[in-house]
Amino acid sequence: MNVLVIVATAGEAARLADLPTCVVVSGVGPVAAALATQQALLTSDFDLAVSAGIGGAYPGSGLVPGDLAVSGVIVQADLGAQDGAAFLDLAALGLSVLPDSPHAGVFSVWEGAADLAGRLGAPCGPTLTLNTVTGTAERAQALARVYPDALTEGMEGAGVAHAALLAGVPALELRGVSNPVGPRDRAAWRIGEALAATRRGLEELLGL
Known part of the structure; x- marks a missing residue:
């Protein structure tokens, strides 16, 4: 299987550079990730596009730093409108991320x-x-109330998935957990353990 791996930063890529696959550094955020994914998918016939890297774990996920999460779906979670205390996603607004068919992100x-x-x-x-x-x-x-089964959050997965969808290539997200989602206590982040978990997931995917 020819796998494209998209990561946001050079630091994440450095931990994966020796893997027998194509690793592309996109920059941060879904737009950067989508553009990098699209560009890479034009260069080769990939069988799978993977958004990989570190992320935060939601309180109800049961995940702790050093754990790994595998996407069951990838959600562009803040795309919509705030209506007072309520969040309206694209489906509620009757909008779509695609020009010619319904798709709520x-x-x-x-x-x-x-x-x-x-x-x-x-x-x-x-x-x-x-x-x-x-x-x-x-x-x-608030996010956990809207998405009660959410495992992790990151900044690139939906961008990779969107570009892959347009190219007709399956997508996946692998997130090694560095911290809980919530107040930013950088001293408690476990980035090394999170990157090791991400690598473990990719090694299993690649059959190593």
């Missing part, structure tokens, strides 16, 4: 995701993409 993933998660002993569930990293307990709780 919830992207299906590669059909092998659940099997991969089982082999890794990792949960498989919704991974959220946000343009702004969550920094308060209140915001984390």
Whole structure:
């Protein structure tokens, strides 16, 4: 299987550089990730596009730093409108991320995701993409109410999934957990452990 791996930063890529696959550094955010994914997909016939890197874990996920999450769906979680205390997603607004068909920014993933998660002993569930990293307990709780099964949040997954969808290529997101979603306590982040978890997921995917 010819796998394209998209990461946001050079630091993430450095931990994966020796893997026998194409690793592309996109820059941060879904737009940068989508553009980098599209460009890479034009260069080769890839079988799978993977958004990989570190992320925060939602309180109800049961995940702790050093754990791995495998996407069951990839959600552009902040795309919509705030209506007072309520969040309206694109489906509620009657809008779509695609020009010619309904699509609310919830992207299906590669059909092998659940099997991969089982082999890794990792949960498989919704991974959220946000343009702004969550920094308060209140915001984390609000997102968890809208997406009660959410595992992790990152900033690139939906961008990779969107570009892959347009190219007719399956997508997947793998997030190693560096911290809980909520107040930003950088001293408590476990980036090394998170990157090791991400690498473990990619090694299993690649059959290493």
